[in-house]
Amino acid sequence: MKLEFENKEGLMCSKCRLLLEPGKAHITYLKSTFPVELLTCPKCGEVYVPEDLALGKMQEVEKNLEDK
Amino acid sequence: MKRPEIREYEDKCTQNYAPACITSCPMHVDVKTMIRYIEKDDFTGAVNCFQKNIPFPRIVSRICDHPCQLVCKREEIGGSILISKLERACIEFGELKKKKIKPIKKTNKKIAIVGGGLSGLTAALFLYEKGYQVTVFEKEGKLGGRIRSRVKDGLLSEELMDADFKLLDDTDIQLRCNCQITDIEEQLGEIFDGIYDSRSKDLLIESGYGEDSIIQKICDGRSSAISLDRQIKGVSLTEGRENEVAYKTELYVNIGQIEPRATTVTPRLLDGLTEAEAIKEAERCIQCECMECVKQCKFLETEGSYPKKYVREIANNVNIMMGIRKSKNMVNSCTLCGLCGEICPNGLNMADVCMSGKVGLAEKNHMPEAIHDFPVNDMLFANSNYFKLLRHQVGMEESKYIFFPGCQLGALAPTHVLKAYQFLTENLRGGVGLYLGCCGAPAAWSGRVDLFNQTSEEVKDNWEKAGKPIVITACATCTKMFSEQIEGIQIESLWEIYDSCGAEIQGPIANTHPVITVHDACTARHDPNVHKAVRSLLKKKGYRIEEMKYSRDMTKCCSFGGLVSFTNTSLAKEMTDTRAMESDKDFVVYCAMCKERFTKEAKSSRHILDLIYDEPYKSGERDHKYIISYSKRHENRIMLKRKLLKEIWGEEMEREKEPYEDINIKLTDEIERIMDDRLILVSDIKKVIYHAEDTGSKIWNPNNNHYTAKFQPGVITYWVEYSIEGDVYTIYKAYSHRLEINKKIEENAHRKYRL
Ligand code: SF4
Ligand code: SF4
Ligand code: SF4
Ligand SMILES: [Zn+2]
Numbered sequence: 167m168k169l170e171f172e173n174k175e176g177l178m179c180s181k182c183r184l185l186l187e188p189g190k191a192h193i194t195y196l197k198s199t200f201p202v203e204l205l206t207c208p209k210c211g212e213v214y215v216p217e218d219l220a221l222g223k224m225q226e227v228e229k230n231l232e233d234k
Numbered sequence: 235m236k237r238p239e240i241r242e243y244e245d246k247c248t249q250n251y252a253p254a255c256i257t258s259c260p261m262h263v264d265v266k267t268m269i270r271y272i273e274k275d276d277f278t279g280a281v282n283c284f285q286k287n288i289p290f291p292r293i294v295s296r297i298c299d300h301p302c303q304l305v306c307k308r309e310e311i312g313g314s315i316l317i318s319k320l321e322r323a324c325i326e327f328g329e330l331k332k333k334k335i336k337p338i339k340k341t342n343k344k345i346a347i348v349g350g351g352l353s354g355l356t357a358a359l360f361l362y363e364k365g366y367q368v369t370v371f372e373k374e375g376k377l378g379g380r381i382r383s384r385v386k387d388g389l390l391s392e393e394l395m396d397a398d399f400k401l402l403d404d405t406d407i408q409l410r411c412n413c414q415i416t417d418i419e420e421q422l423g424e425i426f427d428g429i430y431d432s433r434s435k436d437l438l439i440e441s442g443y444g445e446d447s448i449i450q451k452i453c454d455g456r457s458s459a460i461s462l463d464r465q466i467k468g469v470s471l472t473e474g475r476e477n478e479v480a481y482k483t484e485l486y487v488n489i490g491q492i493e494p495r496a497t498t499v500t501p502r503l504l505d506g507l508t509e510a511e512a513i514k515e516a517e518r519c520i521q522c523e524c525m526e527c528v529k530q531c532k533f534l535e536t537e538g539s540y541p542k543k544y545v546r547e548i549a550n551n552v553n554i555m556m557g558i559r560k561s562k563n564m565v566n567s568c569t570l571c572g573l574c575g576e577i578c579p580n581g582l583n584m585a586d587v588c589m590s591g592k593v594g595l596a597e598k599n600h601m602p603e604a605i606h607d608f609p610v611n612d613m614l615f616a617n618s619n620y621f622k623l624l625r626h627q628v629g630m631e632e633s634k635y636i637f638f639p640g641c642q643l644g645a646l647a648p649t650h651v652l653k654a655y656q657f658l659t660e661n662l663r664g665g666v667g668l669y670l671g672c673c674g675a676p677a678a679w680s681g682r683v684d685l686f687n688q689t690s691e692e693v694k695d696n697w698e699k700a701g702k703p704i705v706i707t708a709c710a711t712c713t714k715m716f717s718e719q720i721e722g723i724q725i726e727s728l729w730e731i732y733d734s735c736g737a738e739i740q741g742p743i744a745n746t747h748p749v750i751t752v753h754d755a756c757t758a759r760h761d762p763n764v765h766k767a768v769r770s771l772l773k774k775k776g777y778r779i780e781e782m783k784y785s786r787d788m789t790k791c792c793s794f795g796g797l798v799s800f801t802n803t804s805l806a807k808e809m810t811d812t813r814a815m816e817s818d819k820d821f822v823v824y825c826a827m828c829k830e831r832f833t834k835e836a837k838s839s840r841h842i843l844d845l846i847y848d849e850p851y852k853s854g855e856r857d858h859k860y861i862i863s864y865s866k867r868h869e870n871r872i873m874l875k876r877k878l879l880k881e882i883w884g885e886e887m888e889r890e891k892e893p894y895e896d897i898n899i900k901l902t903d904e905i906e907r908i909m910d911d912r913l914i915l916v917s918d919i920k921k922v923i924y925h926a927e928d929t930g931s932k933i934w935n936p937n938n939n940h941y942t943a944k945f946q947p948g949v950i951t952y953w954v955e956y957s958i959e960g961d962v963y964t965i966y967k968a969y970s971h972r973l974e975i976n977k978k979i980e981e982n983a984h985r986k987y988r989l
Contacts, residue, residue, distance in 0.1 A: 175935055175937055176935075176936055176937070177933050177934065177935055177942075178933070178934045178935075178936065179933065179934075180930060180931075180932045180933060180934040180941065181930045181931060181932075186933065191975055191976050192975070192976060193973045193974065193975055194973070194974045195972060195973045195974060196602055197599075202975075204975070210931075211976065212931055212932075212933065213975050213976055214933045214942065215944070215953060215971070215975065216942075217953070217955075217967050217969045220953060220969045220970065220971045221969055221971075224971045224973050225971065227973060228604075228971065228972045228973055231602075232559075232562075232602050232604075232605070233558070233559035233562070234558065234559070
């Protein structure tokens, strides 16, 4: 699942002082795990989920998994 | 739910049972459907429906003695539907399909039928269809028997009769007219494998409407034929034949709300109706059904069907784990209020079914905890040291009573708790202890049996520790939970006590206050003493009460029950709104959550304590002091505990502060409103910031110098966008999700409230 991969705003990992890049992360919910692409810190792996993503696509996925 | 249990529930719902007209017709003509066709001006559809059960439709449409009309529900409200006349209209205006009867499977068994009247011919057709070689013996020269005499009445004609009997011409049934059988055994016994003498009742399993009923004659023919067929095949004569002939239906039909409407047809014996008359008459049909519970419950209505179907669906889905989604939504949309159980003539209570569905889903791990996370955490908070308190009355060593105000009153109206406690200690002898906490309802309502039992156990322990005092509750749900869970507990409602010993609550000037209505709490449905006390109190305060139709044991839920306002917000809103519209008077409620729901959906309402303590009150005005954010409710509880401890027991509230609590945040009203909608607490936000600043894990936006960080204290992940000026954190965004990212499990340190 591709969720977000453009760092238009130039967001940075505060700890590592590096620009976030599209990277791999995992999502787990109700015993399902699947990979996603999100903006992440290339060094420490810190992820970023913007508001519209959390309330949009991610909520849809939640509903689907809950309804299974 | 076990299978027999499911059956038991299902069987209680008789909604799908046939109406009286159909069951009292010995041939069970589907009158309801037939009339619906007529109403839609589809006479052909109607006549096909009629013909399905009636072998000789033209004849029956003219001379049926219509026992159905005697039991038609319309009878009491304008007069029975002219069913027989409508059948005649079907024949006259619809296109009768040409029926051809073919044997299912031929046998060489021979059957003799004595008598070519309606019963004999019906039997002949039935047995022919079963594959027998049938011969009919008729003593007259023509078929029809006694009904031939009806021609001279002017209702029937030779042509109509012949047209119906043409059906026999297309079969291999042997017709022997002018053939009198005087000694059956002697004349037929040796040749035939089975004999039906239409003059005898030997093959009937049940008697019906008697000799003069022609529809009974047809039914007798069919019934006897079934018996004969079974006899020949050597199978049980009686099995599965319960409702074969006319019977009394168990369908419940409430005609109380239906406008009386008389027929517009001028009675005339011989003529039929015109098409227009028939349609008008059909429109009077009330299309009998029950649906009593569905009419009063938004949840049942929204699902689009009726309890019998729901029981099966929920039970099946939970048992075989298929179609989970539908049943999960269903059980989470029921407020567990029990009104349906009161309404249903057979007492089917969907609350039991939905509750057992919730438990079943939770047991099998199919109820995501995230769905009920917020209210369950709210319960945990109320039972944590932030709020929990257990004390004897100051200066006493024991308690005859203990006041349990519940978790919500303290959150929404903390000063009421203070005043009520003061009132109790001043008016009751023997010591009134105080117990702050939550009864555990949110755990029960989310199907989490273990957590609920654990909570109830704790309450029970504390009650025992206090010396098993009489518990005084201010919330009907607490009463219900305790009395169901704790054996030997004695409970009295705060309202009964106010009513019995509250001299000072007398209103100043009687009958100057507005007329109000009482919205009873659904969990107090079976508590008539509470209903009485509340009303008596209101009268003493000078209020006049105009009762709603659905009150006391028939009251409705405000929609908080079952946590529906968390799991199905739109339905909950609809339920609250519908209830609110049942009276234009202000609601007086005696449950803090009822108050919250009605205030939230803008219904003017008052909590009874507002009135007891003469809070300023303008009729028709929404009560803004009850519009309180969830965070503020937490604060209120902490404040209440602190105040009580200090003012009554002279103690300081001992509580280790969580490190995040000192974070200084700045919120706009708008953000606060958004947070409440999204069920995010100020403490959640502080935890995120504390964690981010503590670990340095946060995202920086160089354009506006904002930070975004997340924290997952339990099943929910919270995100906050904020900026920092000095030690003040300004919040711009707060949101959350249930998906867990990165699988990196953060420590739960800030989650668990110390118990
Ligand atoms: S009129 Fe006769 S055939 Fe028609 S429904 Fe009534 S009893 Fe049955
Ligand atoms: S909400 Fe109440 S009336 Fe409706 S199904 Fe549930 S228990 Fe019955
Ligand atoms: S009240 Fe509801 S549950 Fe009871 S028989 Fe009627 S439709 Fe069925
Ligand atoms: Zn980093």
